[in-house]
Amino acid sequence: MSTHSPTYVPKSAGAKWLESRLPIIGLVHSSFVAYPVPRNLNYMWTFGAILMIMLVLQIVTGIVLAMHYTPHADMAFSSVEHIMRNVEYGWLMRYLHANGASMFFVAVYIHMFRGLYYGSYKAPREVLWILGVIILLLMMATAFMGYVLPWGQMSYWGATVITNLFSVIPVVGDTIVTFLWGGYSVGNPTLNRFFSLHYLLPFMIFGVVLLHVWALHVPGNNNPTGIDVKTKKDTVPFHPYMTVKDTFSATLFILVLCWFVFYMPNYMGHADNYVPADPSITPSHIVPEWYFLPFYAILRAIPNALLGVIAMFAAIAVLAFLPWLDTSRVRSGSYRPIFKLFFWLFVVVNLGLGYLGAMPAEGAYVIWARILTILYFAHFFVFLPLLGLLEKPKALPNSISESVLKKSGSGMPQGAAAKPQDA
Amino acid sequence: MKKTLILAGALIAALAMPSGAALAAGDYVKPPRHSWSFSGPFGTFDREQLQRGFLVFRQACASCHGLEYVSFRNLAEPGGPEFTPGQVEALAADFRIQDGPDSSGEMFERPGEIADRWPNPFRNKQEAAAANAGKAPPDLSVMAKARTFERGFPWFITDMFTQYTENGVDYINAFLQGYVDPPEDLDILAGNHFNLYYPGQIVAMPNVLFDGAISYTPEGSDRPVAPETVAQYAEDVTAFLMWTAEPHLEQRKRIGFQVMLFLLVFAGLLYFTKKKIWGRLGEDGAPEYRA
Ligand code: HEM
Numbered sequence: 150m151s152t153h154s155p156t157y158v159p160k161s162a163g164a165k166w167l168e169s170r171l172p173i174i175g176l177v178h179s180s181f182v183a184y185p186v187p188r189n190l191n192y193m194w195t196f197g198a199i200l201m202i203m204l205v206l207q208i209v210t211g212i213v214l215a216m217h218y219t220p221h222a223d224m225a226f227s228s229v230e231h232i233m234r235n236v237e238y239g240w241l242m243r244y245l246h247a248n249g250a251s252m253f254f255v256a257v258y259i260h261m262f263r264g265l266y267y268g269s270y271k272a273p274r275e276v277l278w279i280l281g282v283i284i285l286l287l288m289m290a291t292a293f294m295g296y297v298l299p300w301g302q303m304s305y306w307g308a309t310v311i312t313n314l315f316s317v318i319p320v321v322g323d324t325i326v327t328f329l330w331g332g333y334s335v336g337n338p339t340l341n342r343f344f345s346l347h348y349l350l351p352f353m354i355f356g357v358v359l360l361h362v363w364a365l366h367v368p369g370n371n372n373p374t375g376i377d378v379k380t381k382k383d384t385v386p387f388h389p390y391m392t393v394k395d396t397f398s399a400t401l402f403i404l405v406l407c408w409f410v411f412y413m414p415n416y417m418g419h420a421d422n423y424v425p426a427d428p429s430i431t432p433s434h435i436v437p438e439w440y441f442l443p444f445y446a447i448l449r450a451i452p453n454a455l456l457g458v459i460a461m462f463a464a465i466a467v468l469a470f471l472p473w474l475d476t477s478r479v480r481s482g483s484y485r486p487i488f489k490l491f492f493w494l495f496v497v498v499n500l501g502l503g504y505l506g507a508m509p510a511e512g513a514y515v516i517w518a519r520i521l522t523i524l525y526f527a528h529f530f531v532f533l534p535l536l537g538l539l540e541k542p543k544a545l546p547n548s549i550s551e552s553v554l555k556k557s558g559s560g561m562p563q564g565a566a567a568k569p570q571d572a
Numbered sequence: 573m574k575k576t577l578i579l580a581g582a583l584i585a586a587l588a589m590p591s592g593a594a595l596a597a598g599d600y601v602k603p604p605r606h607s608w609s610f611s612g613p614f615g616t617f618d619r620e621q622l623q624r625g626f627l628v629f630r631q632a633c634a635s636c637h638g639l640e641y642v643s644f645r646n647l648a649e650p651g652g653p654e655f656t657p658g659q660v661e662a663l664a665a666d667f668r669i670q671d672g673p674d675s676s677g678e679m680f681e682r683p684g685e686i687a688d689r690w691p692n693p694f695r696n697k698q699e700a701a702a703a704n705a706g707k708a709p710p711d712l713s714v715m716a717k718a719r720t721f722e723r724g725f726p727w728f729i730t731d732m733f734t735q736y737t738e739n740g741v742d743y744i745n746a747f748l749q750g751y752v753d754p755p756e757d758l759d760i761l762a763g764n765h766f767n768l769y770y771p772g773q774i775v776a777m778p779n780v781l782f783d784g785a786i787s788y789t790p791e792g793s794d795r796p797v798a799p800e801t802v803a804q805y806a807e808d809v810t811a812f813l814m815w816t817a818e819p820h821l822e823q824r825k826r827i828g829f830q831v832m833l834f835l836l837v838f839a840g841l842l843y844f845t846k847k848k849i850w851g852r853l854g855e856d857g858a859p860e861y862r863a
Binding site for chain 1: 735836838
């Protein structure tokens with residue numbers, strides 16, 4: 150990058166002493182104070198900070214819950230009720246944690262759609278993007294196992310359905326499932342290992358998040374124009390510009406979280422999970438948490454069980470290959486009129502799949518799920534590769550500062566022609 | 573910015589999926605909507621109603637249903653029916669609780685204390701089922717959160733903004749009043765009953781509420797404090813079950829309002845701070861770089 154940020158110079162004797170032994174203040178300073186970001190970032194770029202806050206919130210509330218929770222099939226449900234009733238502010242911790250998980254996914258999905266729209270996965274940010282996909286997978290595993298912990302009906306039967314998916318793997322499937330369960334059905338050993346992993350995975354997420362931020366700070370942020378930072382004029386230092394903007398945005402986000410926590414804390418959960426787990430009664434509808442619904446719909450859309458499972462995992466795995474499936478050299482969707490349409494189609498496809506995932510797998514629902522599944526994969530394997538070759542992008546601005554100033558009305562000359570972006 | 577915020581809002585709205593979508597198959601009638609004192613952001617319980625609801629529970633439900641997670645002391649705690657500590661102690665003492673073993677290894681019975689849990693009417697699930705046409709009456713502690721009904725599109729989205737969360741109580745309230753004559757062509761096995769609102773409509777619980785069966789007339793008075801009707805009994809006991817399911821509901825909503833207010837003011841201040849800071853940017857970029 151062409152901008153040079155002011156480097157950290159320790160002032161106090163103590164800071165000098167530490168800095169010459171472990172330059173950690175300098176690291177933090179260069180990463181979160183002086184770090185230059187494009188000056189035209191919109192509010193979609195505040196979701197990274199929001200995600201950080203949510204991860205910390207989940208870890209803090211989770212550790213407090215774990216102090217009162219009992220991971221045993223006979224006691225898990227009542228220990229959660231104990232938290233809700235007898236632990237001081239236990240209800241607050243639990244509702245923050247449960248709704249926090251949902252809002253965590255709201256944030257991560259917005260964060261990812263932002264990346265999809267502005268082409269943030271394209272060179273030189275492929276590794277950054279792939280690390281994000283790994284975080285998503287870890288989050289899904291964490292949330293899935295967390296939902297099993299209260300040991301209600303949906304915990305038990307959700308765990309049964311999802312772990313059973315592995316039984317479709319030829320030859321070794323049943324062995325794998327027995328291994329996951331620690332027995333011949335979901336039971337106490339399953340609950341114990343899920344608790345252990347549910348405690349572990351968030352810290353692994355934390356580790357991958359650090360790599361994610363590291364991989365971000367090498368090429369720097371993408372931005373709504375998708376063009377590279379050229380001069381210092383294109384950027385602002387992270388502090389105070391982004392710190393204040395991120396804090397503002399995060400406050401609004403937490404406001405939404407609080408709406409659910411304080412006024413409708415069970416809206417995003419299932420009533421069935423307030424019924425203690427009972428292996429002898431199968432609920433008539435087994436539905437996963439809302440954030441899994443699109444993938445659940447893909448799973449059920451395909452008549453063959455093995456292919457269904459493959460499709461479901463492929464629906465997530467395909468994201469990792471996105472940098473090479475999208476052939477367009479223009480990053481930002483703002484300059485790609487046809488891509489824009491397909492992007493919004495893709496958003497609608499995902500919402501539609503989410504809706505269908507909650508509906509019973511019968512009649513017209515199945516037909517629709519199939520159509521949308523095809524559209525989901527077509528987006529990656531047909532539309533994106535072809536669009537890059539066929540679409541004529543609009544003219545790009547010459548620089549980020551030019552695009553900002555033009556928008557604010559100080560009229561500068563428009564960039565000549567769409568030229569491929571230097572990658 | 574406005575556009576992105578609206579988009580984000582729409583995405584959140586559309587992503588949050590119906591929690592009611594999981595309801596059982598089979599015929600049932602959707603419960604009518606009832607108005608509750610505890611609904612909405614400023615909702616609180618009506619103490620008198622909770623006390624009447626407890627009376628109904630004790631007289632009409634406790635012979636079959638337990639309240640596993642409710643201790644006697646809870647009945648005197650703030651945010652609930654708020655019986656006096658004396659009343660609750662006397663109530664607890666009415667029950668014989670098994671305790672032990674004592675120093676010689678024997679189990680013994682003693683009068684209940686306020687720290688005791690509400691005693692179960694049956695020794696175990698098997699006994700409970702045997703007494704009720706093969707179906708054990710479920711514990712009612714969290715019942716108000718453990719039942720719902722399908723809201724369907726677009727209500728599951730509008731519910732988010734109107735804060736409709738009374739699915740469970742609307743169902744229970746309707747269920748308790750839902751015992752009507754079955755259609756003539758319907759064969760109902762002995763020990764089962766027809767209920768309009770129960771998923772599948774055949775239920776092992778009999779009708780237990782009858783007009784005038786429970787007295788709402790306080791000692792020394794000659795007029796009941798509330799109508800002695802099935803509708804009133806059902807509403808009162810349902811409100812009581814909401815409290816047993818969510819004993820900190822009042823505290824939650826009260827703190828919620830304070831938190832929301834704080835966050836709103838804080839967000840407002842941050843907004844102007846942000847505007848001020850970003851206002852420093854000129855054509856030639858950030859002043860920090862100009863030095
Ligand atoms: C990536 C971060 C995390 C996510 C997405 C997540 C997600 C979840 C979910 C969905 C539940 C079920 C909520 C419910 O219905 O009760 C749950 C429960 C739980 N989680 Fe987490 N969690 C995270 C981090 C943690 C951490 C770091 C800990 C502990 C150190 C933890 C401890 C617990 C405990 C003890 C429960 C059971 C109590 C309960 O059900 O309320 N979680 N988690």
